[in-house]
Amino acid sequence: MTFAQTVRDIVRRHGGLSTRLLQILREVQDHLTWLPSEALEQVAEELGLSPDKVRGVAKFYSFLYTDPRGSYDILFSDNITDRMLGNRELLHYLCERFGIGIGETRADGVVSVGTTSCTGMCDQGPAALVNGYTLTRLDRARLDRIVELVNGRIPLEQWPREFFEVTSNIRRADILLGRHFADGAAVRAVLRRGPEAMLDELVKSGLRGQGGAGYKSAAKWMACRNAPGEVKYVVCNADEGEPGTFKDRVLMQDFADLVFEGMTLCGRVIGARQGFVYLRGEYRYLLKALRETLQRRRETGLLGEAILGDPSFNFDIDIHLGAGAYVCGEESALIESLEGKHGVPRIRPPFPTTHGYLNRPTVVNNVETFAAAAKIAVEGGEWFASRGTAESKGTKLLSLSGDCERPGIYEYPFGVTVQRVLEDCGARDAQGIQMAGPAGHTVSAKQFGRRICFEDLATGGSFMVFDRSRDILDGIRNFTQFFVHESCGFCTPCRVGTSLMRDLVTKVHTGHGTRQDLEEMRKLGRIMQVACHCGLGQTAPNPVLDSLDEFPEAYERRLRSTAYEPAFDLNAALEEARQLTGRRDPGAYLNERDLLLGAMP
DSSP states (O other): OOHHHHHHHHHHHTTTOGGGHHHHHHHHHHHHSSOOHHHHHHHHHHHTOOHHHHHHHHHHSTTOOSSOOOSEEEEEEOOHHHHHTTHHHHHHHHHHHHTOOTTEEOTTSSEEEEEESOOSOTTSOSOEEETTEEEOSOOHHHHHHHHHHHHTTOOGGGSOGGGGOOOOOEEEOOTTTSSOOOTTHHHHHHHHHOHHHHHHHHHHHTOBOTTTTOOBHHHHHHHHHHSSOSOOEEEEEEOOOSTTOOHHHHHHHHOHHHHHHHHHHHHHHHTOSEEEEEEOGGGGGGHHHHHHHHHHHHHTTSSBSSGGGOTTOOBEEEEEEOOSOGGGGSHHHHHHHHTTSOOOOOOSSSOTTTSOGGGSOEEEEEHHHHHHHHHHHHHOHHHHHTSBOSSSBSEEEEEEEESOSSOEEEEEETTOBHHHHHHHHTOTTEEEEEESSTTSEEEEGGGTTOBBSTTSBOOSSEEEEEETTSOHHHHHHHHHHHHHHHOOSOSHHHHHHHHHHHHHHHHHHTTOOOHHHHHHHHHHHHHHHHHOSSHHHHHTTHHHHHHHHHOHHHHHTTOOSSSOOOSOOHHHHTHHHHHHHTOOSGGGSSSHHHHHHHHOO
């Protein structure tokens, strides 16, 4: 089959729809390993789009490549928890074995090695992706075997299965994970109760969005149901890109039917016929199993036309695979991506409940919220509300990683203390935690008595533990780099602010900071919180601002006594020239102090 015919067939399989652009580009890349200009131009021609638009979308997503990559493309997870497990040493070791640098492709075009922000495998790292598929529990022995497999051109399907094994690590279960649920129970319940009664149960339950914002789910569903227009949509946000969070991965892997039932009953309540799961690109390994689950549900009458024999109940679900863009976790950016565009957040209002996918009323909830809604449909709102606190009903899934004996998923009623969670996971010497990912809260030991709930410490589910052997500023520096990498670049306060904040933290981290730099961090953070276009930029300074208050000693011990010192170290920059010329005479240094330092062994 010719190159042109391959592209044409892929476009046709997607119905020639421009909304499928991201999925089309992913499939084309799977065939070619990258996206050459001629491929992008042909996709544009087939879809009736401008080549510049198609090229712009391809360049926006980090898992789409407009430059050649290796036939085996290996990306190490560079999350702070992976670093704590020694991933940097493993990364350098693998590059050495392949004879290439980080971010390079070997001359023969067989392999490339780089990094990605986080793969959602914080409980079983160090982790990586190979051609988009997850590798877990990496060590030198496993990397040696990978080198042999790559050099032998062995197809991925013939690699040892244990290399790709992803375990759920459910350590504590409550009403969501621990109570039996029969497939179809929620769908039958909504048919029995009716849409209005189902909404009443949702109101009684007090269910709030479990992604972290905590908006009342019943209010969102009602707003969409009452919005004008016959065509409406249901969208499941499974793009949990926050480093340290992996609870949605476990729900999609072990409880997919529960999630799909929650989406289906939502479709019945608001009058939607179509739903979408926006699946995080790093979770590509789940795609085949999820599609098989959807097909099984269609075959058993739980999805598709005339669900359970009711001709008025028509609802189906499609899966849209992301391509490495953290910003798409924001609901309006996710909708833009669903429509085949850059994942740039929209200006709001209007909100998705009235102007969402294709400008139609749309409910966007995360994976855990839909799973909880399915349980509420079966057990009732009062049952769910019997757990938790006054303003935070039910339970919360927490993703535990970092310095603890038992990383994994823990389900607690809202209101549990941080201290209780740390005791349960075996975090015996914790000095602090990063809660809700880099965009969340940095919490020191003096606050471990606080409760996890919307009234106190709200979280989307991430819980990274740092013991007293760790340098907190290592983590903060990693978070600032994460936000630089993930900023979509749409607004100046975020695009520039994230880079300035990273540079300030790096300056202090490397021993060149002063008190003036600390004050600049606070000023810059306040500007970003009010001036950035979306939540990514508004929350990006959080780890810096929190850690300045919670861990001032991490900054203080690195400060220089001078009032100001430039971040650029000219003497250090001259070292390479000294090495190349072999000069160590006084004239090769800026001053006597630098000469004395250079002469030290």
